[in-house]
Amino acid sequence: MIEFWTLAIAAVTALACALSGSFLVLKREALVSEGLAHAVLPGIVIAYALLGDRTSPLLLVGAAAMGLVMILMVQAIRRTGVVDSTASLGVVFPALFSIGVLLTSLNLAGTHFHADCIIEGNLALAPLDRFVVGGHDLGPRAFWSVSTALLLVCGFVLALFKELKVLTFDPELAVSLGFRPGRVHVAWLAVVSFTVVASFEAAGSILVVALMIAPPAAAILWVDDVRHVLGLAGVFGLVSAFAGHEIGLALDIAPAGPMATSAGGLFLASLALAPRGVIVKGRAYRRSVAQMEEDLIAARLQPGFPRPCEAVRSELGWGLRRFEAVVARAESSAGLVRDVGARTLHLSAGRGEN
Amino acid sequence: MIERVEQPALEVEGLTVTYGREPALWNADLRLGQGALAAVVGPNGAGKSTLLKAALGVVPRVSGRVRVLGVDPARKRRLVAYVPQRSSVDWDFPTSVLDVVTMGTYGRLGWFRRPGRSERAAAMQALEQMEMADLAGRQIAELSGGQQQRVFLARALVQDAEVYFMDEPFAGVDAVTEQSIASLMGRLAQHGKTILSVHHDLATVPRYFEHAVLLNRAVQAVGTVKEVFHRSNLDRLYGGRVPADVPELASV
Numbered sequence: 233m234i235e236f237w238t239l240a241i242a243a244v245t246a247l248a249c250a251l252s253g254s255f256l257v258l259k260r261e262a263l264v265s266e267g268l269a270h271a272v273l274p275g276i277v278i279a280y281a282l283l284g285d286r287t288s289p290l291l292l293v294g295a296a297a298m299g300l301v302m303i304l305m306v307q308a309i310r311r312t313g314v315v316d317s318t319a320s321l322g323v324v325f326p327a328l329f330s331i332g333v334l335l336t337s338l339n340l341a342g343t344h345f346h347a348d349c350i351i352e353g354n355l356a357l358a359p360l361d362r363f364v365v366g367g368h369d370l371g372p373r374a375f376w377s378v379s380t381a382l383l384l385v386c387g388f389v390l391a392l393f394k395e396l397k398v399l400t401f402d403p404e405l406a407v408s409l410g411f412r413p414g415r416v417h418v419a420w421l422a423v424v425s426f427t428v429v430a431s432f433e434a435a436g437s438i439l440v441v442a443l444m445i446a447p448p449a450a451a452i453l454w455v456d457d458v459r460h461v462l463g464l465a466g467v468f469g470l471v472s473a474f475a476g477h478e479i480g481l482a483l484d485i486a487p488a489g490p491m492a493t494s495a496g497g498l499f500l501a502s503l504a505l506a507p508r509g510v511i512v513k514g515r516a517y518r519r520s521v522a523q524m525e526e527d528l529i530a531a532r533l534q535p536g537f538p539r540p541c542e543a544v545r546s547e548l549g550w551g552l553r554r555f556e557a558v559v560a561r562a563e564s565s566a567g568l569v570r571d572v573g574a575r576t577l578h579l580s581a582g583r584g585e586n
Numbered sequence: 587m588i589e590r591v592e593q594p595a596l597e598v599e600g601l602t603v604t605y606g607r608e609p610a611l612w613n614a615d616l617r618l619g620q621g622a623l624a625a626v627v628g629p630n631g632a633g634k635s636t637l638l639k640a641a642l643g644v645v646p647r648v649s650g651r652v653r654v655l656g657v658d659p660a661r662k663r664r665l666v667a668y669v670p671q672r673s674s675v676d677w678d679f680p681t682s683v684l685d686v687v688t689m690g691t692y693g694r695l696g697w698f699r700r701p702g703r704s705e706r707a708a709a710m711q712a713l714e715q716m717e718m719a720d721l722a723g724r725q726i727a728e729l730s731g732g733q734q735q736r737v738f739l740a741r742a743l744v745q746d747a748e749v750y751f752m753d754e755p756f757a758g759v760d761a762v763t764e765q766s767i768a769s770l771m772g773r774l775a776q777h778g779k780t781i782l783s784v785h786h787d788l789a790t791v792p793r794y795f796e797h798a799v800l801l802n803r804a805v806q807a808v809g810t811v812k813e814v815f816h817r818s819n820l821d822r823l824y825g826g827r828v829p830a831d832v833p834e835l836a837s838v
Contacts, residue, residue: 395692405689
């Protein structure tokens with residue numbers, strides 16, 4: 233049963249993170265997730281210190297609100313234009329994170345976080361922390377919190393899909409159409425912040441970032457519609473969760489590391505294999521260059537009129553090795569004929585001008 | 587030009603915008619009648635794009651009032667359409683040509699409602715007008731610059747607005763596209779639509795536009811091309827650096 237809950241928590245977390253990360257990746261703001269994963273830590277610790285009750289759902293809300301405030305502050309700093317955008321993330325979030333770590337180390341109000349948990353969460357123990365209401369055991373608390381996050385994300389995307397799309401693609405158009413991109417953006421970041429907080433305990437700060445960025449970044453390489461990006465990102469997230477869980481069991485290690493690694497592996501595989509990936513693009517490029525090389529030689533020749541190899545080669549500005557390779561290819565495919573002494577080239581009679 | 591109605595199509599009063607210490611736009615006033623086809627010209631940094639963006643509410647105003655047919659466009663967004671600079675969006679965004687054009691219907695739909703068959707049909711029609719119907723299913727990442735510009739114009743057409751704000755629609759497009767954009771503007775103006783378009787190429791102002799707004803932070807002159815687009819005004823606008831061979835300058 234614990235097995236089942238571990239997997240269920242991992243799967244729901246991965247799905248919520250992948251969906252909420254998709255619009256950040258599409259907006260080319262993927263690092264906001266990194267920022268949030270750092271910024272919520274002091275939020276969690278302070279909310280915990282204020283509430284004193286680790287099981288209260290208010291803890292999630294409080295921490296998410298603090299995460300949101302932090303990210304809005306960073307965006308305000310960025311808007312001043314004094315510090316550039318990546319630098320403002322780089323300056324502010326590590327500082328916030330270190331404040332969180334400091335507060336944790338000081339054992340403020342007896343917080344239960346350990347440094348290890350902050351980095352990679354504690355998925356293995358999450359199923360043991362039950363959500364008990366009126367004496368009824370409703371399952372692990374972490375499952376309820378990440379499920380709430382998933383519902384919020386799905387609800388938001390379903391209700392405001394077109395608004396999210398237009399404000400991601402063209403915020404100025406969104407304003408001129410009468411939408412309020414600022415407010416939608418803040419509301420969306422609130423949902424993302426809640427997702428990060430809810431995932432934090434089970435997944436930790438590194439895994440949250442991996443699950444938010446890698447699946448949508450991989451999905452974009454395969455499909456070309458926002459809807460499909462969301463769907464495929466969700467699938468990649470789930471695959472990472474299952475694979476990570478299985479690898480963790482097989483190696484008898486915590487699942488968070490293998491999950492992040494799986495997500496990264498899926499991205500690398502997509503980068504290599506997807507239609508917009510490097511292998512397909514590289515092969516298409518090499519093929520078209522090869523074809524052009526043959527055509528370029530053929531264009532300098534006429535059937536029945538041999539020309540010296542050296543003249544053709546120097547016109548093309550090719551090295552000897554490249555020239556030999558192209559001629560060898562073209563002899564079999566393009567009807568190119570080299571005389572016996574290999575001094576001159578001509579086109580076979582069957583081939584007209586190209 | 588004889589105004590067809592007493593009410594100006596576009597009325598801008600005292601529009602002031604700043605991004606820092608200096609005003610980007612100072613106390614700009616202008617009035618355009620229905621069917622006016624106006625170029626906004628001025629040197630770099632004159633606030634041309636800012637004028638459009640402030641009128642649309644995309645950038646905050648320090649002061650000023652905008653009326654379209656007597657109505658605040660912030661209350662009735664359907665009255666205005668915006669064609670931003672091509673470079674303002676990420677053309678690698680995973681979406682199709684038809685989808686981008688359909689975004690023009692989002693304002694009419696309002697919050698929460700999704701575009702349906704009639705919205706896509708309207709988008710398709712606009713694409714046909716821009717001679718882009720065959721590219722409806724194409725990924726926007728695969729478009730040429732001229733095609734991108736025509737997608738943006740189709741998106742504005744779908745909005746079926748009264749006033750069209752265009753930010754350099756002719757920038758970086760080939761001669762064929764330039765011609766089709768110009769004829770589209772002409773058709774819109776003939777149908778009583780008003781166009782305010784940022785334009786860089788002084789030589790083509792008299793050919794493509796009937797009105798000109800000379801802007802350098804403040805509006806220096808507004809009127810028909812015949813009235814205001816002549817050498818002394820332009821020399822003042824550009825600080826005496828207008829090349830002598832700009833053709834077709836009205837000789838007033």
